[in-house]
Amino acid sequence: MRGLSRTRALLFPKPSKFSSSTSFPAIPILDNANSNFHPTVKSLSQLLIQRPPISQLKQIHAQILSLSLSSHPSLTDSLIHCYHFADDLFSARVLFNKYPLPTPPILIWNLMIRAYSKLQNSLEPINIFRKMLALDHPFRVIPDEYTFTFLITSCAHQMSLVHGVIAHGLVMKIGYAANLYVANSLVNMYGIFKRTDDACMVFDEMPERDVFSWTSLVCGYAKNGEMCRALEAFGKMPVRNDVSWAVMVSGFVGSGRYMEALRCFREMLFGSEYKVKPNEAVLVCALSACAHLGALEQGNWIHSYIDKSGIPYTSNVFTALVDMYAKCGRIDCAEFVFNKIKRPDVHNFTSMISGLSIYGLGKEAFNVFNRMLDEKISPNKVTILGVLNGCSHSGLVEEGSSVFYNMESSWGIEPKIEHYGCYVDLLGRAGYLEKALEVVQSMPMEPDIILWRALLSACRIHRNADLGESIINYIKDLGSCGSSGGEVLLSNLYASLGRWEKVIELRKTMGERKNQPDIGYSWIEVNGVVHEFRVAEKLHPQILEIQEKLKEVLNKAREAGYVANTMHVSFDLIEEEKEHAVAWHSEKLAVAYGLLSTMSGTTIRIVKNLRTCEDCHSALKAISKVYKREIIVRDRSRFHTFRGGNCLCNDYW
Known part of the structure; x- marks a missing residue:
């Protein structure tokens, strides 16, 4: 076993989010109906087998106590089971601690470890396991494959690699390493801790594997950013289900490889021999990829697919749709989807507020925020970031200051460094530089x-x-x-x-x-295909046509009053060279391709990874006027909508 390495913060959701409950062996339910106990014990056992609701369960428990029958282990076992299924872990633990001698059977030990393994930040599963091992003969209980499956899963949930490695050592010692469920839990655990070599070692030594084994390995690679290894393992999977596809799509999204995420999504639907219906996780990740790329046509298609397939509109799906439409330049569609939600939750509201904010619609975002408060829905830290961002892009200093200084007292949200960053940006953009500096210097954390x-x-x-x-x-x-x-x-x-x-x-x-x-990149979607351009692009198959078109476009823009802004270009270049330097910025190339490839009057939508420069901003205003096109550009901080020679940001960005 390798030495322990320092673990880093998780980049992706834990695999348990995608995991099927069938990955764990089911615990058999105690059946005391055929026991030879006193008839009263027998009848109470029959009642408990039905798993009554908590109110009736408490009454049965009280009857057991009043009849002095609590010393019967079978009744205690059944009560613990019932409290477990009623999610009353406290009562189950009280009974477990007072279990009549000699000791609970292994079934009950496993049940308690499993129950606590679902909790975050709890060492109770490990403590219970230690208590089990500490029992002396003749009360000693030997852990079985169920014990180790739940214990190792708990170590993953509690982010305790040390205990997980110790558990692995005990597995090897006792002889359960070949058990499918135990090995699956080990592969899953090592994947969560990004110990992919250890996960691969366990996987390679497994005598049998199921779809969960393969999915856990692929997820471990994806979580660690090793998408080439993930893709290789994924290609070898004998069977793929919706969870394994979700892992791949989310892995590509988490690695910033959005076009590959969409290709994987399409292959899932149309390219595989056994077509798999996407689950919620796949759809949300695919919509997220569309949002990052500004791929409106593909996002529209996914929305239509959800409708036609009768897939339920959960909160996560609604949130992803609102986010996708907002980031693809259709804030009207985002509002339409948002207004269809009968009871929006904090995530739905946050997505809508953030969408309005990146359009510079600060007042509208603030109105949605007030509606959220009126509906008694408390904001979270991301909601506050969205509101502050909207205020920043709209110059709403008073409103933003009110939110920032009241977020802790009104909603119990302690300002983090991201909130300070948004507030400083708000003050700085509005010209309050000295005040912004004071805020930075008075922060309780290091800027x-x-x-x-x-x-x-x-x-x-x-x-x-x-x-x-x-x-x-x-x-x-x-x-x-x-x-x-x-x-x-x-x-x-x-x-x-x-x-x-x-x-x-x-x-x-x-x-x-x-x-x-940083190198500037821009993306434009034409006929459902996303095209990528970088500054001074030379690799696009139509680059010569695009360059000729861009020369034509800039000449017409100059006739309409555009003057190249070469202020930030090196002074040691002659003016003609300066103009050439700014002419080949990625968004200009993308606009030229859009004008070359789309019909007259079609809106051109572009996504850029950096902030739009002043020269491109000026050029795009002129181009929108000359060609009578609406040009929508989403840069690193906000949207710009160019129409008739003007931008809706009013040059405030």
Whole structure:
């Protein structure tokens, strides 16, 4: 067995979310109807076998106590079972602790370990197991395959790798390593802890495997970001069910490989020999992939599939649909879906608020938030982030301040660093730079690089180089300035002020450390196919046509008044070279392809991984006017809707 490694935070949901209950062996129910006890014991046993509701169960329990029959182990066993199925773990534990001598049978020990294994942050399953092992002869109870299955599952739930490894050692010692259920639980546990080599070792030594064995291995690889190994194992699966497909689709989404997630989803429906009907998890993940890519046509198709297949509209499905439509540039469709929800919960409201916020519809988002409060639904931390983000993009300083300063007293939500980041961004965008700096300096936690970068971005917007310079010096002390893009923002700030000597100095430092700004990517969906463009793209099969089209588009935009904004381009280039440098940004290439490939009047929708630059923003306004097209761009922070030469953001971004 390998030495223990430090575990990292989980990136994906735990496999138990997808796991079928059939992966565990069923515990047989005690049947005392044929026992030779006193008739009263026999009749009470018959009643308990029916698993009565909790109110009747309490009455039967009281009758057992009043008749002094609690010393009968069979009645105690049945009571513990009934309390377990009634989700009254406290009463079951009281009976377990007072079990009449000699000791509970292994069945009851297993039942208690299993019951506690479903709880988070509880060491009780391990404590009960230790108590079992500590029994002396002649009361000793030998753990069986059920015991280890539930114990190992508990170790995974409690995030206790140490206890899981110890349990594995006992499994090897006692001789249950070849048991299917025990081995499955070990593969699952090691996958949760991202110990994929250990999971693979257990898997390879299994004499028999079922679909849960394969799914646990694939999930372990996916959780650890090893999608190539996950895909290889998935390809070898003799049988695939909806859970195994869900693991693959969610794995691709969790790794940021959204197009592959959608390809996997399509293969599940149409490409496999035995077509599998997607479950809720698959649909939610596929809709999430559409949302990230802005793939509206594919998202629409999934919505239609849900309708035609009669799949129930759960809260998760509604939330995913609202999020997909909002992020694909159809906030009207998102509102339509949201209004169909009879009783929206906090997740539905949060999705709608966040969708409105990224459109810069801060007032509308705030109205939905107030409706949520009127319906007595308490917000969560993500809801507050959505509201603050909406206020930031709409300049609603008073409303945002009210939410931020009352979130703990009104809703019991302690501000985290993300909330401080949103509030600082709100103040900075609105020009309250000194106030934003005060908030940062008064934070109860250490500000992170993202927060400082938000403040630095505000300095760039409002051209406050002195404050920006002091911030970058502080960021340098954190040791992560280069990777954060903070120096790029400061360089652009200096360039906008014409302080080229500072630009040279800063870019020289960046070059020595080989720090490069993030590469810009843009995606556009045409006829159900998502096309990816990067800055100065050369690999697209139609790149020559696209380049010619872009030249035509920019010439017409100039005739309509567009002037290339080369403020942030290196000063040592001649003006023509500067214009060429900004001409090949990824969103311009995507727009050119959209104009080349779609009919006149069709709305063009683009998703970009970075913030839209000022030059592209200006160019797209002119292009929307010249070609009479609506162009919708979702950048890293919000939506821009270009129509008739204007943008609905009113240049506030």
